[in-house]
Amino acid sequence: MIKVRKVWRSFGFAGQGIVDLFRYENNAKVHLLIAALVVVVGLCLQISRLEWAVILTLIGLVWAAEAFNTAIEKICDFVSPGLHPQIKAIKDLSSGAVLILAITAVLVGLIILGGKLLTML
Numbered sequence: 490m491i492k493v494r495k496v497w498r499s500f501g502f503a504g505q506g507i508v509d510l511f512r513y514e515n516n517a518k519v520h521l522l523i524a525a526l527v528v529v530v531g532l533c534l535q536i537s538r539l540e541w542a543v544i545l546t547l548i549g550l551v552w553a554a555e556a557f558n559t560a561i562e563k564i565c566d567f568v569s570p571g572l573h574p575q576i577k578a579i580k581d582l583s584s585g586a587v588l589i590l591a592i593t594a595v596l597v598g599l600i601i602l603g604g605k606l607l608t609m610l
Contacts, residue, residue: 506556507556510552510555510556510559514555514559516555516587517552517555517556517559520551520552520555520591521552524548524551524552527544527548527598527602528544528548530602531544531601531602534602534605534606534609536601536602536605540601543597543601544597544598544601547590547593547594547597547598548594550590550594551587551590551591551594554586554587554590554591555587557583557586558583558584558586558587561579561580561583562580562583562584565579565580
């Protein structure tokens, strides 16, 4: 049996995690601003439903990757507050994953939004 109260509590904790991500993490704020800009441009260019699906999926993936990266960095700092080569490697790999996804999102954005802009010109 599903305990509704427990589910709502879990959603509350998750929501707080999202608020904290965008409140305290500088890179998440950058991703949020860029996402807002992309949404405004998408609205102006009247992109299709499929194009919206692709763009919104990538925005969500970048935000999720940033959240995972932040969680990994925080646990690394908790486990090993000092400098350690393995912790550095873990943090670099984690932030590299975010960068890979962000670059992919930019390329897809250029294909979708850039293609529409070129067509307009």
